[in-house]
Amino acid sequence: MRETLRTRMGWLHGWAGFVVGLLAVCIFMTGTLSVFDTEITRWMQPENQVPAYTPLTDTALDAASSLIHEQQVRGVSVFLTLPSARSPTLDVLHYDGRQFVGTLLDPRTGMPIPVRATMGGTFFFSFHYTLLEGTTGTRIVNIAGVILLVAIGSGIVIHIRALVPDIVRLRLSAARLRGWLDAHLLVSVLFLPFTIMIIYTGVLVNAGLILPAIPLANLFVHEKPPTTPASGTKAAPGVPPPLPPLAPLLATARHSLQGRDAGFILFSPDRLSVYASDASGPFLTRDHADFRLPDGRLLGMTTTPGRIAHTMQVMHGLHYARFATPGLRWLYFVSGLCATAMIGSGLVLFLMKRRSRSGHRIGFRVAESLTISTLTGLPVSALAFLWCNRMLPTSMAGRNRMEIGCFLGAWILCAGHASLCTSGRRMNMAWRPQLRLIALLGGGLPVLDALTGSRAVYSLPAIHAAIDGTGLLVAVIVLYIRGRLKGDGE
Incomplete structure (x- = not known):
């Protein structure tokens, strides 16, 4: 009975792993690169030489306000991304139908930084997240994640009995098939908790796309901030008034957000909203403070309460790792590479076992x-x-x-x-x-x-x-x- 179960699990592990493995390697490899998407973008824009932790000045905020007002007068809906340790520039962005583009400002002077146009590290995130196919691609990624979890579960059933002896007697220099198998088991076992965590949280991030009946949509966190009104549309009729000074609003928002740094600001005809930074902690939220325009009076805070909401925020935080320190980010990167190696070695093993007869x-x-x-x-x-x-x-x-x-x-x-x-x-x-x-x-x-x-x-x-x-x-x-x-x- 037990051997029959292991045999059936072996068939499931092999075929499910291979069918989804080709796609999973692409998802994992680009996802691993996405851990450093901001840094890759900075490498791909060498004109941007603003050092990390450059202090943000009121002069730069005033320059950003003027640029935003100019864009609003032209009917372009923009948002403002505030400096962070990883991306120290002040960015006035809008959505052009494919990606977020705009002007990078020096946080010290507010002067535009003339950088080359590039998708940068965002390209790897988009590929990892959507396969460059929008919502359809995201559904495919989620389905692949579910199948990959099944393949991992069946692999555990197959190897659990002889797992410790195989790891202890690592035989990388033995026969090629045996060496590949031991390497596959080694990276699988050492990074199994990370692999399961990253797949499970990745599936959960967009579970509503493959299980639309589950009412969790309001708890999900968008990776990129939506604009209000909708990106690419014309603003409300009439000339919008100039924005109030942003520096006092950011100070008030920081107090309202319980000391968390602000990440970005969204603008609408009658209000602006200051959102908490994704790097504020493991809870990836969309908590924000709202201010009335044009006088800048605080309207209140918007949060998502409840244990379910907090659980979902932690799941998002663990997957995106925006809170991670450089050391933890490198750990994510190495773990992602080893998870990719686990899937890749599994593909090679699948072919090696069948080459003689097929x-x-x-x-x-x-x-x-x-x-x-x-x-x-x-x-x-x-x-x-x-x-x-x-x-x-x-x-x-x-x-x-x-x-x-x-x-x-x-x-x-x-x-x-x-x-x-x-x-x-x-x-x-x-x-x-x-x-x-x-x-x-x-x-x-x-x-x-x-x-x-x-x-x-x-x-x-x-x-x-x-x-x-x-x-x-x-x-x-x-x-x-x-x-x-x-x-x-x-």
Whole structure:
């Protein structure tokens, strides 16, 4: 009976894991990069050299007020993002139908900072969150998360009996199948709590999209602040009055928010709302203080009370990790990479176990080409995205679209190369060149950064050292993996 259960769980674990694993690798890899989305954006905009913790001045707030009023007079609905430790600029933004764009202001002087147009790290978040397909993509991501939880549960049932001996007797240098299995088990067990937590909270964030009957929509927290009136629409008729001084309102809002810093300000014809920062703590809320316009009188506080609401806010906070310190953020990043490695090694194991009896079949070759395209093509595309950002002219029109086109184009080329190689049953001919390309692009990041953003490297060394160093580390790891690939059987 027990063996029958393990056998059935093995079938479920293998097929459910492989079917959803290809998509899950993309979701986890881009989600891991999203942990440092703000830092990636700053790397991709080397013109922005404002250091962290730059104090916000009344002069800058007045300049932002004037710019906001100008936009409102033109009928553009904007909001104001306030400086934080990770993003120290004062941003006047609006939604253009695809992303939030606008003007970055120096928090000391209020002068606009001329930065290149780019989606930056937001692109990786959008891919992780929606697969670039809006609400439909978000539903697909959530369904994939549910199936992945099933695959993890079945994997626990399969390996629980011999789990400790397999971990203790780690045999990475043994037969390839045994070594891959032990590596798969190691990263799975060590990071299992994180993996389950991040998948569960990720599914819960948008559970209303796949279970619309559950009345939790009012408890969910939007990742990006909505604008009022709706983004991209014309404001109410008439010329809006000038805004009151923002500095006193922020001081009052901070007191009303129980000492929490403000994150952003939304504007409507008759009021403005100061929202608590996402980095204020593990409770990711949308608590805000409302002020009447044009005199700036405090109207009151808006909060979401109740234990269920607080539980949902914690779930959102754990998933987005906006409250995380740099050390905790790096822990999220490493854990995300290991969770990605767990899924990727599972894909390789699935193919290795079936190659001897199914390697000649077209379906198997398609599965192998998709696996190679995902495990190596996606890193190539992500690195190509960074390279494209620095290589394109800064004043070029449509830079955002060109960066995305470069990402997708590189991925399509990698997929085509993998398909051609696997059709002739030459798997290493697909793995090795693409791994070499990852090493070239990753190892070349520091050189690219030094040649195209030298002033930013000097003024913001921590951000640039972290991203360039990560590229170098990726290059070293993939060169080691490439060196381990021998023979035509891999």
